[in-house]
Amino acid sequence: MECMKFVMFGFNVVFWLAGAAMLGVGIWLAVDPGAFDALGAVESAGMDNDMWAIAVYTFIGIGALVFLVGFLGCWGACISDDSSVPLWIYSILVGICILGEITVAILIGIYWTSVDNGGVREAMEYDCHNKYMGEDTTDALSTSWNTMQQEWECCGSSGPGDYTDSLYDNQTDTTPDIYIPKTCCVGYNGDNTAVFPDCQTGVSGFYAKGCYDALVEFLNESAPIIIGIACGFAGLQIIGLIFACCLIHKKSDGGKYV
Numbered sequence: 001m002e003c004m005k006f007v008m009f010g011f012n013v014v015f016w017l018a019g020a021a022m023l024g025v026g027i028w029l030a031v032d033p034g035a036f037d038a039l040g041a042v043e044s045a046g047m048d049n050d051m052w053a054i055a056v057y058t059f060i061g062i063g064a065l066v067f068l069v070g071f072l073g074c075w076g077a078c079i080s081d082d083s084s085v086p087l088w089i090y091s092i093l094v095g096i097c098i099l100g101e102i103t104v105a106i107l108i109g110i111y112w113t114s115v116d117n118g119g120v121r122e123a124m125e126y127d128c129h130n131k132y133m134g135e136d137t138t139d140a141l142s143t144s145w146n147t148m149q150q151e152w153e154c155c156g157s158s159g160p161g162d163y164t165d166s167l168y169d170n171q172t173d174t175t176p177d178i179y180i181p182k183t184c185c186v187g188y189n190g191d192n193t194a195v196f197p198d199c200q201t202g203v204s205g206f207y208a209k210g211c212y213d214a215l216v217e218f219l220n221e222s223a224p225i226i227i228g229i230a231c232g233f234a235g236l237q238i239i240g241l242i243f244a245c246c247l248i249h250k251k252s253d254g255g256k257y258v
Contacts, residue, residue: 011240015070018233022063025229029056029222055107059226062100066233069093084248091248094241101230101237108230112223121212124157128211129166135182136192145211146183152214155184155207162210177201 069090114120133142149155156162160180163169169179178200182188184207185199199205 012070015066019063019066022059026056026060026063055104058100059104062097065097087244087248091241091244094237098234098237101234105227105230108223108226112219115216115219121157124212125162128156128162132168134168148211149183153207154209154211154214156210157212158210160206180206
């Protein structure tokens with residue numbers, strides 16, 4: 001039927017918009033330092049950060065593929081009735097997109113729920129108390145903690161008190177009142193020569209929120225967006241795939257869109 005061609009054309013215009021939205025969300029998560037650098041601080045807590053990275057980059061790849069899918073869908077709907085090749089290509093690519101979107105939703109969902117593991121907070125507390133070495137060190141764990149504390153405006157796992165009698169605290173014995181890292185201080189911009197006496201002694205000017213709570217907030221904000229977009233677009237593309245199959249069947253039967 002002629003209306004089927006117009007409906008499918010409309011669906012693929014929506015696919016183009018969907019691809020733009022997916023690319024935008026994916027790139028936002030990829031360039032957000034809190035999404036990757038900071039998450040390195042919780043990897044030792046049993047959080048598989050490779051799962052998050054794979055999901056985000058897959059999301060970006062699917063978004064780019066949707067642009068091509070939209071073009072092929074419009075082309076296949078508009079060209080002469082005797083060619084179904086573009087529609088076959090379109091159907092295969094849409095199937096790949098649907099599988100990819102479902103995979104992204106599952107991976108993000110698994111990562112999101114893993115933060116509820118009671119051991120994550122405890123492992124983060126252990127790391128910041130026993131392994132964190134300071135704002136001017138270059139080891140991977142300390143660098144990740146510094147990034148997380150700056151980007152998410154948090155301190156320690158549960159709060160600044162996690163640094164009391166910690167490895168970092170013991171390293172500052174020459175100034176015994178100092179026990180909070182500079183990356184926990186409001187206004188710290190990476191200049192390690194700057195001094196924050198009130199903050200580092202726990203008087204004022206420090207981030208009171210723990211980084212575990214900041215992690216939960218980050219995932220509660222971003223994970224539903226990704227899962228919702230992935231599942232919503234997958235459902236929409238299933239409808240488009242059904243229309244494509246109907247058009248292919250009509251073309252194979254030599255039928256006309258009347």
